Amino acid sequence: MLKLTYTEGSFNLECLTLSLEEWVTQRVILALRIGQPLHFEPSTASFLLPVDLLGVERLKIEVQRNDGEIIVLSTCDAEYLEVTLRGSWLSDGEDDAVGVFVTTMSDRTEFFLNKLWNEAQADAAVKSAEC
Template identity: 75%
Template sequence: MLKLTYTENSFYLECLTLSLEEWVTQRVIFSLRVGQNLCVQPSTASFLLPVNLPGVEALKTEARRADGGIIDLAICDAEYMEVTLRGSWLSDGSEEADGVFVTTMSDRTEFFLHKLWQEAQSCASVMSE
């Protein structure tokens, strides 16, 4: 399962070993115990990856082969590709942008996408130094 947590300036992508159902169940139980509203709704999430990352072409192939309908890849410009994922948005139901996006794909695609995202983050931090 992939979990995207949005922050004020960016987002964080995690690859979790729990199934989507297990994770949502735990989240529902937690919300009930603390008396917090929980809204779960179908949604999409998008982020950019540099097109020059090693492995981007393999991700395109894997996404077409194994996970059509859950992941879409589109070239934005000469430098970036947009990754759009279909999944669920969990929030307290308010109009605020606070929440977590979760989705599930084949283990291989999840791991590969997470690895590419980590590589993009490390490249970005090296360039900013």
């Protein structure tokens, strides 16, 4: 399962070993115990990946082979690829821009996507430190 966490100033992607159902159940129980409202709805989430990352072509093949109904890859420009995922959005209902997006697809595609996202973050940190 992939979990994308959106905060006011950042975004984080994680690959979790829990099933989507297990994670949602735990999240609902937590919200009930602490008295937090929970808004849950089908949704999409998008983010960018640099096209020059090693493995992008392999990700494209995996998506075509296994997960075309869940993930769409679109070329933005010469430098970036937009990744759009279908899944579920969870928030407290107060601020729709802050929350958690979860989705599930083949383990292989989840692994590649998580790996590429982590590499993109590491590259961005290096470029930022050089400036």
